[in-house]
Amino acid sequence: MEEFSPMPCPSTVTVRRNPPRKARATPYTTAAKPPPSSNAHDVPSFPIDEILSIQIPLPEPPKPSASESLKIFLRIKPLRVFNKVTAAAAKSRPRNVWPQNPSKKQNVAKESRSKKSEEACIALNDSYSVTLTPPQALQELKRSKTEVFEGFSHVFPADCSQSDVYGKMVQPLLEDFLNGKSGMLAALGPSGSGKTHTVFGTPKDPGVVPLTLRQIFKKRDETSSPVSLRAFYLSIFEICSERGKGEKAYDLLGDGSSELSVQQSTIRGLKEVPIRNLEEAESLIGQAMLKRATATTNSNSQSSRSQCIINIRAASDGVSNETKVQSTDAMLTIVDLAGAEREKRTGNQGERLVESNFINNTSMVFGQCLRSLLEYQKNRKKGFQKHHQNSLLTRYLRDYLEGKKRMALIITVKAGEEDYLDTSYLLKQASPYMKIKFDNIEEVCNKRQLKTFPRVEKNKKMKLSAPKTSQIAETVSGEKNQITQEVNLEGKKAHQTYKSSPKLEDNNEREHIIMRNFAKVVWNVLKQYNEKLKVVAEGDICSLKERLKNEQLKSRELEAELINLKSNLAEPCLPEVEALVHQVEVDTSLANENTNVGDDDPCDLIESRSEATAEERNESSLPNKSVVPGLGNEEISWDEEKCAKQDDPCNLVDSTSEVTAEGCNESPVRNKNLVPDLANGQECDDQIDPTPSPEQVEVRLINNRLSNIQTKSAVSRRFPDSEKQERHRRLLPASSRLLAEEMNDLEIKDKQIEKPQVKLAETRDQEKSESTQGREIEIPAREAEPASTKKQRNEQKKPRRRLQPASSVLLTREINTLEIEDDVAEPKGTRGGKKTIVTQPRSQGSVTLLRLLTSNLHL
Template sequence: MKSPSTCPNTLTVRRNPHRKARPTPTTNAPPNSTLNSSPHIPYFPIEDILSIQIPQNPQPNTPSIKESLKVFLRIRPPVKTAINVSEQHQKSRAKNFWPQNPSKKPNPKDKILKKKPNTDLSITVNDSHSVTLSPPLSLQESKRIKSEIYEGFSHVFSIDSSQVEVYETMVNPLVEDFLGGKSGMLAALGPTGSGKTHTVFGSPRNPGMVPLALRRLFKRTGSCGEESSRSFYISMFEICSERGKGERLIDLSPDGADICLQQSTIKGLLEVFISDAAQAESLIARALLKRATAMTNANSQSSRSQCIINIRSAAERLDGEQVDVQANSAVLTIVDLAGAEREKRTGNQGARLLESNFINNTSMVFGLCLRSLLERQKNPKKPLQKNFQNSLLTRYLRDYLEGKKRMALILTVKSGEEDYLDTSYLLRQASPYMKIKFDNVEEPSNYVSNKRHFQTLSRIEQPKRMKLSSIDPSAIEEGKSSSDEHQLPKEEIQKIHKLDDNVDLTKRERNNQIMQNFAKALWNVLKEYNEKLKLAESEMRSLRQNLNDEKTRYCELEKELKDLKSCCTCYQERLVQDNVDEVDTSLESRVKLEGQECTSVDKINVDIHSSNFKASENIITLDQFDPPSGKLEDVIPQVKCSDGDAINASCIGDANEKNYEGGFEFNTAVTQHVDQTCENFSANGNCAEDLSVMTLSEVKNNHPNADMEGDFLVCSPHPLAVVRSDSISSAKLVLEQRGEDEVKGSDVDVVKASCIGDANERNYEDGFEFNTAAAKLVDQTCKNFSANGNCAGDLSVIPLSEVKNTHPNADMEGGSSDFLVSSPQPLAVIMSDSHCSAKLVLEQSGEDEGTLEPLVLPKEVISMHDDVTHSEPTLGTSLKHVNEEKPKRRLMPASTILLRDISVLEIEDELERPKVNKGGKKLSADTRKITQGGLSLLRLLKENNLRH
């Protein structure tokens, strides 16, 4: 046994900063302007508000209210060793039945326990602000733990301090503040059995803080000395563990139903109207009976839940009636936390142990919140940890734990040596709390600043007023059975019924305040936006001005450019170059030329680039021309190969300068045919195609290897094309059908063909004959190919030299001067530039492409040209020479070159010749040269010539 005077050899002083609390505010609450004011609601001072310049930051001169968190320490006197737990249980059972009968006098038989002398105390009070904690000798020796001094407490209550003393020092200031309109919270913390419940609720003989506060609230005397007729609402609930897994809220009021926490608000919590202390104490006694308690090794009646009591004032009106000023009334909250437990000491097992965990966790979260608040106050940049989210208790007390509302802590510890560890743990944990300051807590609600008022309002809807209709009968009934004194007076009930009328008034006033503040904030925001808007507008105006300037400059430059272009002679060439560049990219797959676009075949706008055209207008619409006199088939025998029904054709016609009309006649015929074809094709919607026109010379400029001269190309690349030469000595028609569907199973009706016709001046008809034959051959080939449906292909023109390079096995003649007009997928027509030879190469694209052997045109077709070959040997040779220089790509068959010289055209002679067999059969030298179509064409040309 250690002597109390014995001091440890070494001493550690744990210093806490000095308390900087302001003196407790005066208890004289300012007059409640809200309640005393007339019910008339003033007009909304919008003008005044708008003229207000709200400072962005608080005035530096305004002193900020800083209050330290008040931390009190109470030491429970040591329990007499003779008292065992069961005896203690017997004793403490009375606690929960408190007050059994407030009128009942203390039983003189009740023994007052004599305290053991302080022989084995681990904690001693140094003064009203500090204590010394001494480890038991065993620990001092074995673990070399030294004594520690804890100081900085708001007040340390001596071991034998009475409840009243504690109340007066610790709670009464809070109560006075509460009456003055300030909310406040007191929380009791400490290890199990240290006296938290005793301090908060006490016993019938030693009423704790709650009953003492209630008595104080109702004992507030008026100026005449009589008791005031104040009234309050009280609510109580507990948070307990639900089978160790979750947390559960229980309303402890007599008629409490299910409640839940939403944000920081308890939904469904009943508030009971109380008008006198006895009634209130009775309610609390009944609530404590409901509270979860259990016997542990450390406490015979250990609280197993966190218990929260809220007292809210019902404001008084001048006429003496009470008004529910829930909107802005203060709340006094007292929290009795379940004590932290060490398993070793409590011996808890099973469900009890789970409860222990819940209790310890809650205490830990509560402590973490306080620490986080402290760290935030040390370093405002540090974010406030959201620890409060981890338990219902801390969520509910969030405003307090974030320093928005005042609170005080009462730490309870046991003084025994065996309690050293518990005490030490608590004091170490709590010692930093004293540094916590409240610098922005709410002011009394009737003279609050706007900001603080908002903070108050964040909790205003938290408690719900209990419906008297539901509580009264039970409360009065039960009150009768326990104590007649605790009945709610009927007059009070009647009074309360009248309260509802006044609630609206208060609410409206409150709304008014909210709106005013809201309007101010909104006005400031709007002002800022207005400034920004003005800035943006001026910026936009200058940008718009810049844009206009730029536009004007652009227009001027464009105009200048146009003028320059019109003056510049090389512009035309450049234009051609540009157009042909594009053509170049598509030559591999099709003949695609740029030019004027038309939306339908019926309205073909031909953009004439050539100055050879004498037409005064630059735009000539083909449909302006008279229909041709002859049938198209007469002019273009190839048409027959598709029977005219399902032909999707590309027609190319050439005409030279002199025979312009003839050329157009021809083209008109072609166009008409195309129209007709289109009509036929309109069923599958493929006819809406654009036509374009450009000179072949333009193409040639960009494609120097293309064997063309001065020709015109009017084309609708998809799928119609009309190419007109500016030389009447050559004409070409390309008939083409596209689309996979047409190919399949087609013989005559559905033809997938690529037909190329060449004709020179003299052998024009032959050329068509040849092409007709070629087309037929292709048709035939297509038929062969239709089985695998690969016949859909575009036309392209490439020189045979290229084919030779890539297809060395191809049986072709004419060397590099040959042309290949091909439908790469899968048809290819290769035509020689020599009249004596012509070839058709059938080729399948894709992987098989290289494996197919070129298809040689039947002899009878080739032989058609023999005469021509013989008659024009030099031209073929010369062409070869030309092509050697330009080995690459050519758009038109070389035969067109052979036909270029209009001067050798003997139209008269040609007209005299007999018709050619359209089937491509070999005819006599005199008759086979000109077909009926050729005759028509030549007739037209002649007529045109004659006209000129």
């Protein structure tokens, strides 16, 4: 038998993996190679060529460029300058022919030397830094201390020449300019510090501008570089204030009226003079210098009162002048700012003071722009504060002040001790500017030049030069498309107008005409849209008005409904009850008058009404009619006594109400309430004794009368007689009037019955009166007014109380229950013997009254 030997375990285990998957080709790559299909000819080819032919300036990827800091140069003005003023002063000195004392001469020389050394507040450390030392007086006051300012691109000492300044500062800029890069150089500094000297110089000692022009033409003549293929244009203008009100620009090379029109950052009408040689250029500069506004101040005999801007533009030869600014053009801008002035030093007054305010303001705005640029570069999240809008100069130099073009600053300072404050302030302000950086300047520069034109202007240019650009407009949807088409139509008209006009040689004028025509076109389009909008708005207004009217009608209806509801709530069915009760009262009083039983005493009124009620009851419920008149007679005597004892009939009413309430075994609290009293009284009446004894009948009559008295007292409490009449007239509805008429009928019946009743009362059995009097003895015992009764009497004097709807509901409920109890006629209450005596069936009159009430109230 062979033994089962398990399979030997393999030394290596091969795990099979899924074959490597290749990533699916993306739809883009598959689309690049579409499979050939037979229907390919049916599908129109995508107009890729057309789309590609449209030249859209795409953002070029940023080129790695070495960031360049803002170059700030410092030039120190020599302490002693032999200028015209000093020369004139020297000339004015009387020439002494006599030999001077040599010792005196030496002393004067020593003094002047020591003065010089003392006066200098700024000392050159090296080519990049200076030390500023405050005057002795300020040092003693510890208000200021010696400071070192470093980091300048170069510091020009007092004895430097104009050539040095040009070589170090302007030469690099010029080279870039000749290579097609724009740049700007601005001179800053207090008044009389040498800005104008640095920028323009003198014929003997030319400044930066003349030296630059020399260099340009020198290079063009020497070499066959691209410089020779370029044309150069010179424009010079100044910005000054007109009596401190507004800024104005004046062309310093223009003929005749030299005022320029200024639109935001655009200055129109500036004359750009082509310069072909150095002589032409120098004469133009001399012309501009003569035109520039200058004035004599304490700081400078020829102080500049305006900001002067010199533009040298290099344009490629052969380029049409129709498009003014080409991407290959470069602009070198040199700015001679008017020096900041301190009133104390300049002593300016009047117009000069106004000018200095303008100058100081412009200098301040210039500094703000540089600071905001610096802050923006430090933290770009904060956003760039556009201070450049605050002055025309800064608006014009916007691209530079936003760091989009290269610029350099030269700060000129005076070295005297008295100039310490000005120099210190300027150096402190300017030294942070050295951290301002420029990135990839030239690319931005050229694009910015194009962008400075408004967008609409650019579109128009495209239309004029390339009509196919309407294809681009097709991509615009909706109203934009419509606007573009309308603009195109108008633009064509404008183009025709433009063509029909005589050929314009001056580019500025041509541009101006184009802009004017375009503005007209845009204006027309806007007018049309305005009209359309008006039409639409009018339609909307009409529909809204209609809606408003409807809403107003609805609101009026709702208001009317609301008023009705309010009136219904304020006057529920209760007034009907009141009117009915009042009618009963009126009827009773009438009956009283007719019977002449008593005088105006209300007690008599109550009696007569009670008698009538008793009469009715006797007629309806009691079988023996002869007994009833006798009872009525006794009642009269009882009530008379009561009235004799109490002057106020209401007291009697209240006291009897209490008696009735006790008889009905109701709480005294309920007795105080008007409506439950009435209901309770009737409730007691509802208890019918099938075989009443003569005493019981008598008591029932009393109770019955009391219930009537309660009704009357309730009404009298609420309303005085005069008010009742008025209220009755006012509130009595039609149904209640009917009811009143019925009651009147009843009253007439009462009258008819009352007369025999009185007669019968006279022949009434005297024995019954004894028993009744016996009971009457009990009643006066209760006549001692309890506190609650007094309270009620006091309440009667108060203004009448109006029953609330809730109580009226209670009343109706009580009446309903009474009616049911009438039907059932069950004996109620077993407490005390008195109650059984007092309980009696409801009389026919009260039942009729209740039925009338309930039917009237629709219960």
